[in-house]
Amino acid sequence: MSANRLAQLQQALDERAAQQLLRTPVTLQQYNGRLLTVAGRHFINFCGNDYLGLATAPQVLQAFADGAMQLGAGSSGSPMVTGQHTVHQQLCDSLCDWLDVERVLLFSSGFAANQAMLLTLSNKNDSLLLDKLSHASLIDAALHSDATLKRFAHNDVTALHALLSQVKQPMVVTEGVFSMDGDSPDLPAMLKLCQQFNAPLLLDDAHGLGVLGPQGRGAAAAQGVTQQQLYCTMANFGKALGVGGAFLAGSKTVIDYIEQFGRHYIYSTALPPALCAAVLKSVALCRSESWRRDKLQSNIALFRHLATDLPLLNSQTAIQGLVLGSSQRAVAASVQLKQAGIWLSAIRPPTVPQGSARLRITLSAQHTEQDIHQLVQQLRQLV
Ligand SMILES: Cc1ncc(COP(=O)(O)O)c(C=O)c1O
Incomplete structure (x- = not known):
């Protein structure tokens, strides 16, 4: 009975792999907001949701640490x-x-x-x-x-x-x-x-x-x-x-x-109370430091301006989609970008509808203009 069940699970996994839809978790050694390190190599991260760079803001980290010391971890x-x-x-x-x-x-x-x-x-x-x-x-x-x-x-x-x-x-x-x-x-x-x-x-x-x-x-x-x-x-x-x-x-x-x-x-x-202390600080910074939103907006505008010839989805936000169609194409594009030092995972069905596998580019206030130029240059080579 249980051998049968395991065989069914394995078959589903094998089918996913054959369709190029298997998700492979990656272990990050380091993340500093803009760059991440995997197996000793640095990549510019274009697929996170840390839009304002608050995940590594020193005041947020300090609030987390102080919160843990004063209130406990859990x-x-x-x-x-x-x-x-x-x-x-x-x-x-x-x-x-x-x-x-x-x-x-x-x-x-x-x-x-x-x-x-x-x-x-x-x-x-x-x-x-x-x-x-x-x-x-x-x-x-x-x-x-x-x-x-x-x-x-x-x-x-x-x-x-x-x-x-x-x-x-x-x-x-x-x-x-x-x-x-x-x-x-x-x-x-x-x-x-x-x-x-x-x-x-x-x-x-x-x-x-x-x-x-x-x-x-x-x-x-x-x-x-x-x-x-x-x-x-x-x-x-x-x-x-x-x-x-x-x-x-x-x-x-x-x-x-x-x-x-x-x-x-x-x-x-x-x-966890320590986490709440960190979020509390993050909310305060988010409200008061409008330069983070301004920088994000200027990065979005720069990206859209440089990428006018790319078939991007119509978005004015930090999430920019480049639909490539098949999962194979999206995975190959992601591998090629990683070779060029850009971390941008392929998004495939069932996360997105069939036939609309894509690169989902996310911009952050942490990115430099140079990062965005480099990204667009690499994307152009792919399309
Ligand atoms: C639109 C939307 N709603 C809900 C969630 C779930 O949020 P969380 O990651 O905090 O569970 C996500 C994140 O993946 C999301 O993108």
């Missing part, structure tokens, strides 16, 4: 059982102040927070309307919920309108910046539609928080949409804020409800 239990540290509350207060939202709840990852958001807030009479390119964590959450899942064409307000007219109790879910394409929905237009159909709008702003809007308040703020107009927002600490973990934000009622009924919150160990 939280030792669920916040509902063991309780939470002052620093958890300080972080929540700081997020509420930054985003102008009533309440937030901390989670160990964005994946868990998205599960809690969709599973807890929807019920069997609801229809969850998700964008076709939604992140896996949203799709899985919707599939595991009691609600009915329906998908609309990517960022297509007309398609959303058609779906809204068909279903009884819609809830609309979208992302501030799509993780593989780097584009954003028209949030004011979506909000207007949602108001027309009395549908709550839920936002995953993993790639917008810190980067977009005044003081980095995220994609909604950048488009003039307030947190009060959204039903619930998920954003994480592991992207622009450079640390790890996530939060849900919303009205007191919505967050109180998730706190009481959200199984991913209740039955999970609270974030």
Whole structure:
């Protein structure tokens, strides 16, 4: 019996390998924000999410170290059982102040927070309307919920309108910046539609928080949409804020409800207090050091300017996609770039739709102009 099961697993692994879809974890020896070291070789990193360089900011590292010394490395239990540290509350207060939202709840990852958001807030009479390119964590959450899942064409307000007219109790879910394409929905237009159909709008702003809007308040703020107009927002600490973990934000009622009924919150160990101390510092730097966003914007503009002849996806954000089609082509391109000292992993199905394997270039405030010139020169040779 178990030999049979193992053979089935091995067969699935072999099939993935034959399709060039096997993911191979790489051990990094060092990471300093811009460069990473693998097997003694240095590479310029163009596939991380440390958009503002906060993952290695000395003040954040110091806050982490001080937090560990003063508060301990781990939280030792669920916040509902063991309780939470002052620093958890300080972080929540700081997020509420930054985003102008009533309440937030901390989670160990964005994946868990998205599960809690969709599973807890929807019920069997609801229809969850998700964008076709939604992140896996949203799709899985919707599939595991009691609600009915329906998908609309990517960022297509007309398609959303058609779906809204068909279903009884819609809830609309979208992302501030799509993780593989780097584009954003028209949030004011979506909000207007949602108001027309009395549908709550839920936002995953993993790639917008810190980067977009005044003081980095995220994609909604950048488009003039307030947190009060959204039903619930998920954003994480592991992207622009450079640390790890996530939060849900919303009205007191919505967050109180998730706190009481959200199984991913209740039955999970609270974030390590030292990590919260680091995120707290990171939020402060993110708000006050707008030069980080300015540098990122100028790097994005330089990249787009130098790469006008490359078939890039239409994105003005730090995520720039170069679709190559087959997985073989994307993997070969990635290998070639590594030979030239550029770390840029191939993104293949099922992460992206079949036939759209790509290089997903992510820019950071840490990159120099020279890095970007070098990248574009190498990409041009590939295309
Ligand atoms: C759009 C989006 N949502 C959610 C997540 C999950 O966040 P985390 O990595 O904190 O689990 C990610 C990150 O992979 C993401 O890109």
